[in-house]
Amino acid sequence: MSPLQTFNMGTExxxxxxxxxxxxxxxVFFMAETEEKTGPPVTLIDPIDMSQLDPxxxxxxxxxxxxxxxxxxxxxxxCTAACPIANQWNFxxxxxxxxxxxxxxxxVLSSKEIWECLTCFECQERCPQKVxxxxxxFDCKNLAAEEGNVPENILVLAKSLIETGQLYExxxxxxxxxxxxxxxxxxLSTEEVKSILKGTRTxxxxxxxx
Amino acid sequence: MNKMxxxxxxxxCSVPANYPNYEAAMTKVAQAFGMDLVxxxxxxxxxxxxxxAIDYFGWLVVNARTLAIAEKDGHDIVxxxxxxxxxxxxxxxxxxxxxxxxxxVNKELKASGLQLKxxxxxxxxxxxxxxxxxxxxxxxxVTKPLDGVGIAIHYGCHLLRPQDVTEFSPExxxxxxxxxxASVIDYPLxxxxxxxxxxxxxxxxxxxxxxxxxxxxxxxxAVFATVVCPACGNQLDLQQLGLKDTYGEVYDIPVLLYPQIxxxxxxxxxxxxxxxxxxxAADPILEHLTG
Amino acid sequence: MASPVLIIGAGVAxxxxxxxxxxxxxxxxxxxxxxxxxxxALDLYKAFPTDDCFYCxxxxxxxxxxxxxxxxxxxxxxxxxxxMVDTTVKEVSGSPGKFVVNLDVGPNYVDAKKxxxxxxxxxxxxxxxxLSPQCQPQAVVFDPNNADDGTKKAAEDCPTKAINLDASPxxxxxxxxxxxxxxxxHEMQPIAIDEYGYGRIPNVITQLELAKILxxxxxxxxxxxxxxxxxxxxxxxxxxxxxxxxxNYYPFCSKxxxxxxxxxxxxxxNERDGAKxxxxxxxxxxYDRHERYYREARESGVEFIRGRxxxxxxxxxxxxxxxxxxxxxxxxxxxxxxxxxxxxxxEPPDGAEALMKALGLKSASxxxxxLDSVSENEVIAxxxxxACGTALGPAEVPESVNQARAVVSKILQSRx
Numbered sequence: 075m076s077p078l079q080t081f082n083m084g085t086e087x088x089x090x091x092x093x094x095x096x097x098x099x100x101x102v103f104f105m106a107e108t109e110e111k112t113g114p115p116v117t118l119i120d121p122i123d124m125s126q127l128d129p130x131x132x133x134x135x136x137x138x139x140x141x142x143x144x145x146x147x148x149x150x151x152x153c154t155a156a157c158p159i160a161n162q163w164n165f166x167x168x169x170x171x172x173x174x175x176x177x178x179x180x181x182v183l184s185s186k187e188i189w190e191c192l193t194c195f196e197c198q199e200r201c202p203q204k205v206x207x208x209x210x211x212f213d214c215k216n217l218a219a220e221e222g223n224v225p226e227n228i229l230v231l232a233k234s235l236i237e238t239g240q241l242y243e244x245x246x247x248x249x250x251x252x253x254x255x256x257x258x259x260x261x262l263s264t265e266e267v268k269s270i271l272k273g274t275r276t277x278x279x280x281x282x283x284x
Numbered sequence: 285m286n287k288m289x290x291x292x293x294x295x296x297c298s299v300p301a302n303y304p305n306y307e308a309a310m311t312k313v314a315q316a317f318g319m320d321l322v323x324x325x326x327x328x329x330x331x332x333x334x335x336x337a338i339d340y341f342g343w344l345v346v347n348a349r350t351l352a353i354a355e356k357d358g359h360d361i362v363x364x365x366x367x368x369x370x371x372x373x374x375x376x377x378x379x380x381x382x383x384x385x386x387x388x389v390n391k392e393l394k395a396s397g398l399q400l401k402x403x404x405x406x407x408x409x410x411x412x413x414x415x416x417x418x419x420x421x422x423x424x425x426v427t428k429p430l431d432g433v434g435i436a437i438h439y440g441c442h443l444l445r446p447q448d449v450t451e452f453s454p455e456x457x458x459x460x461x462x463x464x465x466a467s468v469i470d471y472p473l474x475x476x477x478x479x480x481x482x483x484x485x486x487x488x489x490x491x492x493x494x495x496x497x498x499x500x501x502x503x504x505x506a507v508f509a510t511v512v513c514p515a516c517g518n519q520l521d522l523q524q525l526g527l528k529d530t531y532g533e534v535y536d537i538p539v540l541l542y543p544q545i546x547x548x549x550x551x552x553x554x555x556x557x558x559x560x561x562x563x564x565a566a567d568p569i570l571e572h573l574t575g
Numbered sequence: 576m577a578s579p580v581l582i583i584g585a586g587v588a589x590x591x592x593x594x595x596x597x598x599x600x601x602x603x604x605x606x607x608x609x610x611x612x613x614x615x616a617l618d619l620y621k622a623f624p625t626d627d628c629f630y631c632x633x634x635x636x637x638x639x640x641x642x643x644x645x646x647x648x649x650x651x652x653x654x655x656x657x658x659m660v661d662t663t664v665k666e667v668s669g670s671p672g673k674f675v676v677n678l679d680v681g682p683n684y685v686d687a688k689k690x691x692x693x694x695x696x697x698x699x700x701x702x703x704x705x706l707s708p709q710c711q712p713q714a715v716v717f718d719p720n721n722a723d724d725g726t727k728k729a730a731e732d733c734p735t736k737a738i739n740l741d742a743s744p745x746x747x748x749x750x751x752x753x754x755x756x757x758x759x760x761h762e763m764q765p766i767a768i769d770e771y772g773y774g775r776i777p778n779v780i781t782q783l784e785l786a787k788i789l790x791x792x793x794x795x796x797x798x799x800x801x802x803x804x805x806x807x808x809x810x811x812x813x814x815x816x817x818x819x820x821x822x823n824y825y826p827f828c829s830k831x832x833x834x835x836x837x838x839x840x841x842x843x844x845n846e847r848d849g850a851k852x853x854x855x856x857x858x859x860x861x862y863d864r865h866e867r868y869y870r871e872a873r874e875s876g877v878e879f880i881r882g883r884x885x886x887x888x889x890x891x892x893x894x895x896x897x898x899x900x901x902x903x904x905x906x907x908x909x910x911x912x913x914x915x916x917x918x919x920x921x922e923p924p925d926g927a928e929a930l931m932k933a934l935g936l937k938s939a940s941x942x943x944x945x946l947d948s949v950s951e952n953e954v955i956a957x958x959x960x961x962a963c964g965t966a967l968g969p970a971e972v973p974e975s976v977n978q979a980r981a982v983v984s985k986i987l988q989s990r991x
Contacts (some may be wrong), residue, residue: 113325124540139378139385150857155883155900156770158496159489161907164557168902189485192493193333195445200770202821206446215337224338227484231334240329242301252302253308253558259300260323266396267328268345274342275973276335472888 078283099276128175141207147171153207155195163187167197167207172211181220189225198271206263216275224279239264289416291407292354292361293321297329298514298515305558306514310364310409312552316425317417321362321534326353329507332515333442333481341388344451347375347469348389352398362412364543365397366513367480370442370450370543372406377449408443410512410542414456422463423459426549429465435545436469436506436537437461438497440516441477461510466575471504473497480515491530493557494523498535508569509539517541538566548573579604580986581751583664583930586614586676587972588964589757590649591979597655599987606662606678608926611706612650614759615965618706618793619786621671622972623831623838624865639748650711660712663926665746666932667754674751678715682742684719687712689737699973707792713815731838739815741905746970753959753983753989754934756943760965761924763818763825764918771817773917776889777803781919782813782832782956785839789847799847801913803893805813811914812897813840814884815856818920826939829921833860835867836918837877846873853878853910855899887915942968954981961985 135141147168153226154166165187173182182188188211197207218224224232233239244250247257271277299306314321325348336343351372354361363369379386380402390399401485407415413422443452457527479493497520501509511517519540528534548569559566579602582589590612593605594670611962621628650658669675685703692713696703702721709953717738731740764782766774773779778801780788791797799808813836818824822921833856840852854877861869873879885898885907897910904905923941930938937944943962956962964970964976 084824113967139382148857149902150883151881151900152857152883154902155885159482159494160900162489169905190482190489192477192479193337193440193481193571194441196441196475196477199445200445200571202816202823204822206447212333212340216340219338225485228338231332231484232338235329235331235335240297240301241332241334242297242299242329246304247559248308249561250304253304253556255300255304255308255311256565259295259311261326262300263326263330266326266349270345270349270392271339271342274345275339275382276342277336472886 110178122176122178123178128179129177130176131179131182134173134179134217135210137214138210138213140144140206141213143203143205144210145175146203147201147205148203149174150202152200152202153205155197156200158194158196159190159192163190167211169212170208171205174214180247182214183221184223188218189215189228197231219275219279222279229279235276236268238269288318288320290320290359291412292324292357292359294327294330294350294354294361294363294368294372296365296514298367298402299364303514303517303561305397305544305561306364308487309541309547309552309557311558312547313413313451313543313550314402314409315469316412316550316552317421319412319417322359324348324361325352325567330368332367332371336371343371344379344385344389345392348400349369349393349396349398351376351402351404352393352400355401355404356549358404360407360412362407362409363489364409364512364541365442365515366408366442367515369408373449376402376404376406385501401556406450406513410457410460411452414460419463421460421491422460422546425545426464427551428549428573428575430545430549430572431574432465432467433467433507433569434469434505435461435508435510436471436501436504437474437521438509438516439474439480439513440503442509442514443512444475445547451459457512457542463477463547465543465546466508466572469501469504469506471500471506473500476500478516478519480513480519483519490519491526493521495531495533497526498524498527499533501537502535506537507572508566509537510542510543510545511539512542524564536564538562538564538568540566540569545569577601577955577990578673578752580753580755581606581749582755582757583672584614584756584757584966585612585658585660586759586964586966586975587616588759588966588975588979589614589755591976592755592982593656593756594649595980595983597649597653598985600655600860601990602655602657603912604657604659604751606659606664606783608663608745610660611712612658612680613711615762615783616972617710618790618851619783620790620793620797621838621842623757623834623868624971624973626838637738642800643719645981648666648711648713650748651713659710659747664930664933669750671960672752674754674959676749678747678749680747682744684717684739685714686737686739687714689735689752690714691735691737693734694920696738697730699732702726702942703729705737721925727824731858743772753961753986755986756930756936756956756960756962758924758930759981760921760942760969763920763922765818765919767816768824770884770887771814771915771917772887772889773919774894776887776915777801778893778895778913779887779915779917781917782836785914785916786835789839789842797847798849798929799843799914801893806893806913808913810851810853810910810912811843812842812855812912813916813918813929813932814900815854815859815918817917819918819924820857821920825922825940826919828860829918830860830862831971832918832921832969834862834865834868834971836916837861837872838874839916840877841868843876844877845874850986851876851878853880853912855880855882857881857883859967874944877927921965927966936960936962942966952985954978961987 120158150170154160154168181221191211195208250257331343479490483490547557583604583609585605593603596603612846634754665677665679704716705715730740739806787793789976819829843850878900882900882902888896895912899908946955954961961982
């Protein structure tokens with residue numbers, strides 16, 4: 075018996091049928107109402123459609139700062155084992171790297187995970203393939219920011235940098251005076267920082283908000 | 285007698301605004317050892333890892349500028365903040381290994397008449413203290429050593445990692461703490477992050493991380509904790525007060541910035557190091573000073 | 576009269592080469608820096624792939640020379656072998672085919688020809704040790720660092736006057752035609768990989784240390800007890816790839832540690848009842864016919880966890896609290912175990928670098944690389960210099976033996 079039999083259904087339509095086996099529910103087959111060419115039978119497995127992914131994503135990340143060793147990852151999961159908070163994540167660090175390698179650009183860049191990275195570098199320190207995991211997550215955050223996807227509170231920090239050139243401004247200068255320190259930090263000059271950041275992505279992120 | 289070592293002091297924005305007690309203690313200690321900390325001219329914030337996350341190039345330029353300014357007189361940059369230390373070290377490391385980015389950055393700096401060569405050294409204040417002054421000189425000035433009370437050290441992630449960038453070894457801070465007469469308490473989570481970076485994004489997570497650290501310290505028998513970074517200080521000191529509301533837990537572990545401890549052990553008055561500004565009341569440390 | 580062949584290292588490979596050269600009429604000088612020969616393989620209980628006790632190698636059972644049998648040994652029987660223990664190479668000069676080698680010979684505290692292994696000195700002083708009744712040379716070993724009050728009496732009372740406490744080191748210069756490097760490997764002590772706590776926590780050991788515990792001839796007569804307090808081990812965990820396949824330490828795979836880890840797991844599960852074994856791995860590399868160790872381990876109930884360690888913490892009762900990430904389950908697991916065994920990287924031995932430099936040999940990750948990598952003559956390290964056994968890199972016993980035989984073949988051909 076040949077593995078694939080075609081049945082003449084009385085119409086011009088033919089569809090391939092597989093012989094009975096546990097995995098195909100006893101030869102269930104589908105009839106299409108048109109002459110359209112069908113793909114493989116639709117089943118409960120809902121696979122990720124590889125043709126929808128971005129095969130250039132891994133090159134994109136590899137070419138960003140410290141992304142060179144990305145493809146050296148052999149999925150040992152040491153990064154995930156080392157991470158203090160990965161237990162809170164849907165996508166663990168080694169899974170995020172896998173997602174980058176497969177090309178799941180949207181899922182990675184829109185994940186909450188990359189923003190919750192503590193930047194503690196423990197994963198990067200322990201990786202046996204010297205994949206700079208934390209640095210790669212920084213690259214992902216930059217790409218997400220480029221598309222305007224930045225958590226609200228980070229945007230607040232960005233605004234502070236654009237408007238004051240600092241994340242924190244001296245408010246309680248009397249505290250400084252009590253300690254015999256200059257109330258204003260000697261040498262502090264915020265103009266240059268403000269103007270630099272106005273001209274880079276920070277400026278665009280904050281500017282777009284106004 | 286050796287010339288007074290001169291340093292380009294980079295304060296960042298957090299220490300001056302939130303931890304002037306750290307700044308005061310550090311400058312007092314530096315003075316006592318003849319370290320000339322010269323506040324850098326024309327600098328401001330480093331952006332912290334959060335700037336790096338959203339605007340890599342902007343972060344490079346802002347920090348390259350600081351480095352280039354210091355390169356003019358060539359004196360080592362010294363900073364008391366792990367975040368600034370990490371940023372400056374990281375940027376310097378990256379630009380030294382990436383010619384293209386170095387050129388792009390220098391193009392931006394040209395307008396202000398600055399150019400970065402990458403010859404400057406960036407150091408954390410405690411490492412400069414350890415390497416340039418040395419433990420034996422420090423011990424000589426410790427006239428009121430602590431009585432061996434247990435202090436847990438929280439080093440902070442950006443001081444220790446990535447090793448190839450920070451080049452800082454934990455023994456440095458350990459010996460510095462021991463030099464004050466305290467005993468260092470080993471606790472299992474000594475390397476773990478305090479959670480500062482994730483505070484803006486997920487406050488609950490940050491609080492939980494702070495709690496895990498304090499819990500581990502307490503279980504190991506620490507009476508005090510010490511940090512060398514305002515962000516870590518914020519997590520362990522200020523957040524400690526909030527833990528009573530969130531978890532109903534009281535840890536009662538005063539958190540001191542290392543120079544405060546050293547200054548007190550050197551006989552410097554508690555008011556000069558702003559001990560009253562520490563959020564969890566830190567005056568119990570005075571009871572442990574001897575001599 | 577042709578010059579002898581110098582063989583540096585009296586482990587599996589070195590001894591095989593020595594015996595086969597000697598049996599073919601070639602004089603060999605076999606040196607080893609330890610006091611007892613046998614190298615790494617000496618006290619590791621069972622050898623794969625035959626599971627014979629290491630003291631007897633199936634690979635050489637036809638020739639009792641390698642079998643360190645009590646009564647017969649080529650080390651004693653074969654006059655063409657001159658065995659020198661406590662000996663190292665100081666300097667090599669001359670030219671290929673006409674080497675002049677200066678040897679540093681350690682003090683001959685115990686005359687192997689006189690010692691009858693009666694055991695009297697062992698009772699009187701801790702400075703004397705007998706590794707096994709089957710050891711070669713057939714003599715006790717004296718360590719001056721452990722000299723105590725009983726040492727002098729032991730020397731005086733020795734019935735055959737075999738002990739000379741005043742022995743001093745000496746030098747010897749030899750002329751040899753060929754040099755065979757069989758210096759073996761060393762098991763890395765992974766102190767620097769601090770997440771495991773090796774060196775800090777007594778119940779964290781390496782695989783070779785475990786093998787020594789399991790050896791019925793060892794300190795505990797083979798009982799699986801933990802170093803901290805000698806208590807019975809009921810649960811243990813093995814971690815694969817510690818320092819191997821790691822760009823921070825050794826990028827290569829150490830090849831045989833998956834096999835011997837599972838060999839140990841099977842011994843423990845089948846021969847030491849009640850002990851539960853978990854193996855934490857990235858990949859299981861029981862290559863070739865050694866797959867059977869993996870199959871047997873699964874069937875015996877050994878647990879396999881694909882993942883890595885998060886944290887190891889010593890408890891007050893000496894047990895270890897371990898958190899491991901299981902990458903297949905995508906969850907963190909917590910264990911309480913008695914013993915943590917690290918399958919540590921197999922690195923080049925101490926002194927290898929200096930010796931290789933002195934002989935002008937090429938290096939592959941610190942091990943000896945063949946002179947001509949294209950020719951597949953992997954045992955030819957330089958002109959008239961050969962290498963065999965784990966000096967070339969981690970290898971199983973049959974491989975080491977085959978390489979030694981290849982060296983013998985080359986030397987014999989060169990003398991035709």
